Amino acid sequence: MSFPQGKKILTVDATITDVDEEQIFTITESESRNSVVYSFPVRQAKVEVIVNKTERILLTEKTPGIYVLPRSFKVIVGNTYQLFFEKSDGTKYQSGEEVMTSVAEIDRVYDEFRMEGQNTEVGYDPASYVYLDTTDPANEKNNYVWTWRLWEKQIICKSCVGGRYFTSPPPLGQCVSEEKYKDVPYFDYACDGKCWDIFYNTTINVFSDIYSNGKTIKDRLIAKIPYYSSEGALLEIKQQSVTPSAYRYLKLLADQGQNTGSLVDTPPTAVIGNIRNLADSGEEVAGFFRVSGVRTFKYWLDRASARETKAIPTGIIGHQIYYEPNSLPPDPPRPPMAPCVPGKYRTNVRPQGWIE
DSSP: OBOOTTOEEEEEEEEEESSSSOOEEEEEEEEEETTEEEEEEOOSOEEEEEETTTEEEEOEEEETTEEEOOTTOOOOTTOEEEEEEEOTTSOEEEEOOEEOOOOOOEEEEEEEEEEEEEEETTEEEEEEEEEEEEEOOTTSOOEEEEEEEEEEEOOEEEEESSEEEEOOSTTTOEEEEOGGGTTOOOEEEEBSSOOEEEEEOOSOEEEEGGGTTTSEEEEEEEEEEEOOOSSOEEEEEEEEEOOHHHHHHHHHHHHTTOOOSSSSOOTTBOOBOSEEESSOTTSOEEEEEEEEOEEEEEEEEOOHHHHHTTOOOOOSSSSOOOBOOOOOTTSOOOOOOBOOOOBTTEESSOOTTOOO
16 A cells, blocks of 8 residues: 555554563554655553453553653563544544463574675675574464664764864754864764664564474574674663464565564554554554564674684674864863764664673
8 A cells, every 4th residue: 555645644663572671562653645654752642551341541642753662561472452542633543452472482593694685785894693593382373573672882982074073062962063173074073972873673584383383493583693893792682472474464564665663564564453442444554563472592692713714894874984183272182072873873872781
């Protein structure tokens, strides 16, 4: 289904897991204008999870369009769960029932370095291929999805094009364009403390045990990690169980080649999931409400085999580092250092499992 100009589509990102962390749902409305897709948060909705068709758990709106379950909420294997929400205009939506299932442990993770590992527009870049083994339970129908998150040490926290970085106004500073530097490609500025960049999977990796029930799933390719640095990096892999309906939905997204970075489809093609408008079955709602068991494995990617090949790291910032030259008197001492601003893609907190 295409995403026509001017049409609005409701998109829901709602997954419950057995991981002891804040459970977050996102509800947005997307609209395509002049081939650009804009997303707006759905605010002040009444959002609930229905457990076993009886108990109703109310979510709280944390920020616009972001709803969270109570921290005391826990999922139980075998229970059924449904999503219900009512927009501020009274429109009501409900998902199909999803059953909480268990998931096997990850038995082993290993990596293989390849000089021609990543296909790029100008050729191939070196990369580490990361694989895992897991034992599929016998006499059960199991469906899997794998995701990952990577932490890489970062030493550059700001780059400025055609100008320099200034630490005022506080607190974060800014790049200021200057005529005498208009032909300078960029200046890079070192982090003022420890910093890590965070990367996430950008493809959907799903698997059904229809042909391997009760056997070991061996050598499953989980990630292709670019050779950003000759130093080690920390990889967190999550192995999740999904219901047959969630598997079919995710498989459809994967088959369409949509590299969204999440499990919710984004335009230009909106894949319709298991959520329906209770008064208008013709309304198309993108996204899928699902419940998943999760097993997490943290793997230290030491890159020893990469260093033996004398391969050249690609770098994290996408270009060779070029620092602003040190100033000479009577100018004030320069260059300044830049803060490591925490967010989804960067942190100044040492990741648990990081090895110096």
